[in-house]
Amino acid sequence: MWWLYGVFALVFLLDGLRLRGRLAKIATLEPSDESIAPDHTFLVAPGVVLDDATRRAASAHARAQKLDVLDLIPADAHVSTWVGLMQLVDPATYRTKRFTPGRSAGYAMLVSADVLGRAGSPSTPHDPVAFQRVAATLKRYASATSDFAIAPDLRALQREPTARRAIFKLLMGEFYLWGILIPILIAAFLVYGALTSPAWAGAAIVSYHVSAAIMCLGVTRPRDLGIVVLLRLPLDVIRSIKLLFDRWHPEIAVVEEMRPVYDGLLADGWERFFEPPAEACVHCGARDLKKLFSTGDHFQQKPGRFTLVRCRSCGVVFQNPRLTTEGLAFYYRDYYDGLGAEITEFAFSNYGPVYANRARMVKSLTSPRKWLDVGCGHGHFCCAAREAFPGIDLDGLDWSESVEDAHNRKWIDRAHRGSLIALAPSLRGRYDVLSMFHYLEHVLDPAAEIAAAHEVLEPGGYLVIEVPEPDSVVGRALGRLWVNWLQPQHLQFLSIRHLDKLLRAHGFTSVTWHRADAHMPIDFSWATILLLQRLGPLTDKPWKPRSTSLQRLRRDIVWTLGAPFVMIGSLLDRLIAVFAGPLRSWNLYRVVARRDESIRARIVE
Numbered sequence: 001m002w003w004l005y006g007v008f009a010l011v012f013l014l015d016g017l018r019l020r021g022r023l024a025k026i027a028t029l030e031p032s033d034e035s036i037a038p039d040h041t042f043l044v045a046p047g048v049v050l051d052d053a054t055r056r057a058a059s060a061h062a063r064a065q066k067l068d069v070l071d072l073i074p075a076d077a078h079v080s081t082w083v084g085l086m087q088l089v090d091p092a093t094y095r096t097k098r099f100t101p102g103r104s105a106g107y108a109m110l111v112s113a114d115v116l117g118r119a120g121s122p123s124t125p126h127d128p129v130a131f132q133r134v135a136a137t138l139k140r141y142a143s144a145t146s147d148f149a150i151a152p153d154l155r156a157l158q159r160e161p162t163a164r165r166a167i168f169k170l171l172m173g174e175f176y177l178w179g180i181l182i183p184i185l186i187a188a189f190l191v192y193g194a195l196t197s198p199a200w201a202g203a204a205i206v207s208y209h210v211s212a213a214i215m216c217l218g219v220t221r222p223r224d225l226g227i228v229v230l231l232r233l234p235l236d237v238i239r240s241i242k243l244l245f246d247r248w249h250p251e252i253a254v255v256e257e258m259r260p261v262y263d264g265l266l267a268d269g270w271e272r273f274f275e276p277p278a279e280a281c282v283h284c285g286a287r288d289l290k291k292l293f294s295t296g297d298h299f300q301q302k303p304g305r306f307t308l309v310r311c312r313s314c315g316v317v318f319q320n321p322r323l324t325t326e327g328l329a330f331y332y333r334d335y336y337d338g339l340g341a342e343i344t345e346f347a348f349s350n351y352g353p354v355y356a357n358r359a360r361m362v363k364s365l366t367s368p369r370k371w372l373d374v375g376c377g378h379g380h381f382c383c384a385a386r387e388a389f390p391g392i393d394l395d396g397l398d399w400s401e402s403v404e405d406a407h408n409r410k411w412i413d414r415a416h417r418g419s420l421i422a423l424a425p426s427l428r429g430r431y432d433v434l435s436m437f438h439y440l441e442h443v444l445d446p447a448a449e450i451a452a453a454h455e456v457l458e459p460g461g462y463l464v465i466e467v468p469e470p471d472s473v474v475g476r477a478l479g480r481l482w483v484n485w486l487q488p489q490h491l492q493f494l495s496i497r498h499l500d501k502l503l504r505a506h507g508f509t510s511v512t513w514h515r516a517d518a519h520m521p522i523d524f525s526w527a528t529i530l531l532l533q534r535l536g537p538l539t540d541k542p543w544k545p546r547s548t549s550l551q552r553l554r555r556d557i558v559w560t561l562g563a564p565f566v567m568i569g570s571l572l573d574r575l576i577a578v579f580a581g582p583l584r585s586w587n588l589y590r591v592v593a594r595r596d597e598s599i600r601a602r603i604v605e
Contacts, residue, residue: 005193005200009207016211023082023219025091026073028150032060039113043124045131047157050108054151058110061149068142070110071103071135074154076223079212079232080239081105081160086215088171095147098383099349102139102146103171106131106161107154115142118408128161129250132170136342141409143383156223163239165246173346174532174559180243181560183236190233208232251540258339258542265330266543270304273327278320283446283498286313289320295480295487298530300340301538302331306487310470315495317470322444322491331488336377336402339541348380354520355384358437358466358590361514365592366462368392368433374420374453375439379406386411395431397423421445424452431456435464440499441490450506457595463508466518466590468493473585474523474576483526484587496589508593516581518590521573528569532562 036059044050054072062070073085089103106128116122119141125131139146161167169176190208193201209232216222228235280287294307309320323331334340358381362368368389373382376396385394396403396412399419407415416423434453440446453463468484469475470493475482484490494502500510536558539547580586 001193002197002200005190005197005204008189009200009204012204012207012211013214016214019083019086019215020219022086022090022092023215026148026150027061027065028075028152029054029057029061029072032057034060034063037063041111041113041116042108043111043122043131043134044108045106045128045161046126048107049155051153054153055110058149058151062110062112065147067110067145067147068112068115069102069138069146071105071146071148072108072110072151072154073105073148074107074156075150075152075220077105077107077156077220078160078163078224079216079222079228080236081156081162082216082220082222083212084162089148091148095144098143099352099380100139101346101349102136104132104135105148106167107157108151109135109138111138112142115145118410120408127250128164129166129170131161132167133342136345140345140378143409143411150220163243164248165243166249166251168243170342173343174555175563175566177556177560178563180240183240187233187237205233249540254339255540255542258334262543266303270302270330273304273323273330274321275324276321278322281311281314281316282318282320282322283316283492283494284311284314286311288312292317293480295485297331297488298480298533299486300331300335300543301533301541302543304331304488308485308487314498314501315470316492316498318492319488319490323488325444328489332400335489336400345378348377351380351520352384355381356388357514357517358435358464359385359388361512361517361590361592362433362435362462362464363388365511366433368462370431371395371433371435372397372416372427372431372456373412373435373437374398374449375436375442376403376406376412378402379409379411381435381437382406383409383411420452420456421448424455427456429456429458432458432461433464434461435466437464437466438468440465441467441486441493444491446492446494447502447506450502450508454507454595459595459597461595462511463503463593463595464590465499465593466588467499469515469587469589470495472587473583475587478523478527481527481530482587483522483530499591503591503593507596509596511592511594514590515586518588519577519580519586520588521570521577523576523587524569524572525566526569528562528566532558532566536562 031053034056036055040059040062042050042055058070058072085103085105094100115138119137122134122137125134165180168179172179186208190201190205193204209229212228212232213225216225222228281289289309289311292308292310294305296306297304307320308317310317336344370393371385372395374397376382376398379396382394382396386392394412395414395416396406397416397420399417401417403415403417406412416427434457436449436453440449443449457463468490472482475484503510536555537551538544539552539555576583576585
């Protein structure tokens, strides 16, 4: 086993060099006599002193680099601050990758008045969690104009701002305990090695300590570098133990403020959110229905039971009984916005290859001039599409305020808020491409939406649709744990043959279909996550009873032990994706259809 300690020694050294390479890419502020730009505002964490010279230097640097957000890091910041930040952030791509999450050292930020206004003028953060939230928010409004800089005259606090358990959970999600436990596991491994293979384990311990110096020397000057080089292993263990027992949780207050709202919404029970059960298919009228399963709300765990049935005639799977408009509003609440905003933001920001694939499908057929993305949400696809189609006029439509947020982020050119059906007359013939990505499964009447799309498109325009595949082999095998069922939000799942029939009935000719090419490698990893959600239920949500310490401990244990299984599921997803075509295991399908006037004429006749 001695050789394993040799490998660890090498890994520690290489990791120090890797982090040093990242750290070296962060600019250091140069002194400046220029006055602070009038449109530059500084957000400063409690206890931090930001002198006038540093403000001037930061303002001059931001002007020279055309930055809207600049996070300032003290040159003498704690070693753990540098290690943590450089593990999460690659300064070389932070500015160019639009979906990279916003991060902060937790001290001070320069923000332009334009970004501050478009982001809703967040107030100066009053605690470290709020500071990180503001940093993440501002990056979305300055997705290509955010950066970091070392401020030589800014002084680090006695206690590092990010040394809180709540920060780890915010930045790492439900698997955050691994970030806290890893130093303890490393220490246990090295101490065991000191007893069994003292020479090689000693080399690994020295490497672990020296790697901090490798990262920092000549680049920055942490206030605690000397003691960390001497005592890094025990110091890291002590820090981890402190984090494990840190019970500071500032978000509880937000949850408690919202509890009366949900108490009122649920006062008359959740059953009132449903329409009467349908005896026949809501799409083709056939009465040959087969129940698939009933399930609860896997994601938010709001109260309710949701049943999916399959029509044997047209192949459509639909929710029965179906949610009313009021019911949809209840279950959408705090999912894409509010309490659930960060989780969905993280998910959508990781679908870059999917967005690129969609854009390539359209690019192979046409060069869009004016594109309307229906159900655009916060505009993630539109942001990515701009790279594929420079100069395109890209608008978004959604019934929630998210579309206005997409416009404030400058990810779309114009925001249309409302339903496509209601807005179609005012948008008649305006666009040559209209997309509906994961939209039709959320609406009450897909046929009416496709008819409205025909009205909005110019003659010969293209309609792009992407929806879950209800006949997915993997989906059937996973049953209620298949992520694409997404109950209670998804009201129906259109079969390929039924969607093709709808397109022809409303004046469209299908040009190309993507099945295996549309597949997303998420089935088994998300099935594992949904299982963990059942085994370790959500805590601290305003629609759930107040959680106990035991319930919170149960969730932490389940999600920490479950992390390796999620990784295994992710590897399995990637393997299956390679054979999605031969195995017919795709989980989505996509179609591009052209508005065909000859078909429309025959229908009218």
